[in-house]
Amino acid sequence: MKIAFTTSGNSLDAPLDSRFGRARNFLIYDTDTKSFAILDNAQNLNAAQGAGIQAAETVARTGAQCLISGHCGPKAFRVLAAAGIKIYNSDAATVAEALQQYLDGKLVEARNADVDGHW
Amino acid sequence: MKEAKQWEGTALTIAVASGKGGTGKTTVSLNLAKAYGAPIQLLDCDVEEPNCHLFLNGTAEAEETVFIPIPQVDESLCNACGECSRFCQYNAIASLGTKPLVFPELCHGCGGCALVCPQKAIIEVDKRIGAVGTMQAGDITLIQGRIDVGVAMAPPLVRAVKARLQPGMPAILDAPPGTSCPVIAAIRDTDFVVLVTEPTPFGLHDLKLAVDMVRELKLPFGVVVNRMGAGDDRVHLFCRQAGVPILLEIPDDRRIAEAYSRGELLVDALPEYRGLFSGLQDKLRSLAAAGRR
Numbered sequence: 001m002k003i004a005f006t007t008s009g010n011s012l013d014a015p016l017d018s019r020f021g022r023a024r025n026f027l028i029y030d031t032d033t034k035s036f037a038i039l040d041n042a043q044n045l046n047a048a049q050g051a052g053i054q055a056a057e058t059v060a061r062t063g064a065q066c067l068i069s070g071h072c073g074p075k076a077f078r079v080l081a082a083a084g085i086k087i088y089n090s091d092a093a094t095v096a097e098a099l100q101q102y103l104d105g106k107l108v109e110a111r112n113a114d115v116d117g118h119w
Numbered sequence: 120m121k122e123a124k125q126w127e128g129t130a131l132t133i134a135v136a137s138g139k140g141g142t143g144k145t146t147v148s149l150n151l152a153k154a155y156g157a158p159i160q161l162l163d164c165d166v167e168e169p170n171c172h173l174f175l176n177g178t179a180e181a182e183e184t185v186f187i188p189i190p191q192v193d194e195s196l197c198n199a200c201g202e203c204s205r206f207c208q209y210n211a212i213a214s215l216g217t218k219p220l221v222f223p224e225l226c227h228g229c230g231g232c233a234l235v236c237p238q239k240a241i242i243e244v245d246k247r248i249g250a251v252g253t254m255q256a257g258d259i260t261l262i263q264g265r266i267d268v269g270v271a272m273a274p275p276l277v278r279a280v281k282a283r284l285q286p287g288m289p290a291i292l293d294a295p296p297g298t299s300c301p302v303i304a305a306i307r308d309t310d311f312v313v314l315v316t317e318p319t320p321f322g323l324h325d326l327k328l329a330v331d332m333v334r335e336l337k338l339p340f341g342v343v344v345n346r347m348g349a350g351d352d353r354v355h356l357f358c359r360q361a362g363v364p365i366l367l368e369i370p371d372d373r374r375i376a377e378a379y380s381r382g383e384l385l386v387d388a389l390p391e392y393r394g395l396f397s398g399l400q401d402k403l404r405s406l407a408a409a410g411r412r
Binding site: 047048049050051053054056057060075078079082083 | 204209210211214215217220222225
């Protein structure tokens, strides 16, 4: 299964980005192969509007089944939910830490957006 | 009157804009219109906070609702190809292998998604964004746009206000502040732009942005300095160095603010200032004519 993380870096030790739509990169981790790929989000970082929507589409296209990020706004939530992607909010410092929280069953699936747009 | 008729003969459209808010666009627009002395149109394009009507007594005519077309997807025809989503520069429609999701509040109403849809699964439906109204107050025909609360899409409404402009009659157009899309929509296709500023560091900073904007649009323009004496001389230095004409200086006179706060026009409340605005008209006429050549 693939899990998408938001990050400002490009490794498992990199910080978990608290933003979703305007995160620098997405790290797509594959739990089967224990490998990951980095996806650049520069286009949405500079989008005039709708960054969360576009970012959600980007994540959906990777085939990820869940997303772990700091926060998720209402529009991104709607798109991710439509794509059947489960959303988990985490306050972990790094991607590796967030992954461990998930594997340990410490993260709870979000039922709603946890912040307003443009928080 | 003779001068006014000449101006009328050329039927100029003068936009009054500014980088900084609160510099006196509405004051200049209203007094210019009032001092004109013949039938003239005043367009309040500051659709997020229209206020010209507060200074005019007249009869309001029927309002018209303004809509933009937004996409509606017929799920039975959609094959989830995602063309609509790839086309939309505003991320207003998202496709994820299912029926596309529409975000009406982000849609600019361009209709592109419906055009590119190979399945013809998208039709356009109207979404209300605000209203345009007209008021007759003496010689002044006020055309005013008012955007609905919660709507962020001002340019289509600004264009709806401008669509009511009667050709052949001069017009003064009170633009929104700033240098972004609603301002561009307002000042585009006008004959001359008056940039109102104040002699303060903030006024100068935003004046520079506004000058860059009108130069980019290749529109002839000049500056009105409001509240002269309130700040320093840096706006004047900038205008001299940049070759920008200063058309008018309005003094920093407390009585002007007091008249404004009572909803009175400067040219009515303080007749000694009437000459400033008729002088401004003369300059506008000759500069706009030069700009057309």
